[in-house]
């Protein structure tokens with residue numbers, strides 16, 4: 486008998502490689518955003534946002550893996566379930582315009598845009614919801630979900646809080662009342678199926694700060710100026726997970 490020391494891919498490895506290749510090809514064929522997404526503006530590093538907006542190539546090996554793409558897709562599928570559940574509870578949740586398009590806004594000549602998960606147009610009195618209210622939904626693993634429940638979305642997930650504030654501000658013209666009524670934030674625990682809901686009052690100061698930041702990024706990019714780093718050294722937490730870290734730290738200043 487001859488021993489074969491070469492690893493033969495298992496059925497799981499072979500199928501997963503095919504799935505990942507298909508997802509990665511689909512992603513590669515999707516044109517990149519040509520606008521600043523309001524959902525990203527709360528990200529703490531303006532330079533990273535600038536790289537993203539300018540489509541700076543990510544460092545080697547930093548493109549989204551098939552697994553990351555599956556995580557995003559599962560999140561979207563779970564959000565669709567949350568819509569069904571809230572509607573079953575008697576909440577009038579509108580997620581599409583009459584023409585089927587998503588609700589959203591586009592400002593600064595289309596260079597800043599956002600798409601909202603939904604708008605609560607009516608709700609049973611027992612829920613205590615004031616309507617119309619912006620609805621934002623996220624899926625999280627158990628650890629992040631527990632932290633969000635314990636601290637509230639504003640403290641636990643400031644990027645989401647920034648997104649909510651911006652959406653409330655920019656959607657007010659389309660749906661009057663969205664910035665006077667608190668938004669409804671829903672978080673789904675992917676591990677346990679628990680649901681968290683919380684009201685998020687409009688934070689005008691946060692919306693203004695994020696809007697000013699968007700303008701800085703657009704101006705800086707237009708003028709070819711690199712915005713400042715979030716950190717003084719590369720060991721900083723955000724930098725360790727940044728897909729442009731090589732690029733960023735190889736540039737002067």
Ligand code: SF4
Nearest residue numbers: 530714715724727733
């Ligand atoms: S490496 Fe750090 S400072 Fe540079 S863009 Fe990324 S997060 Fe910002």
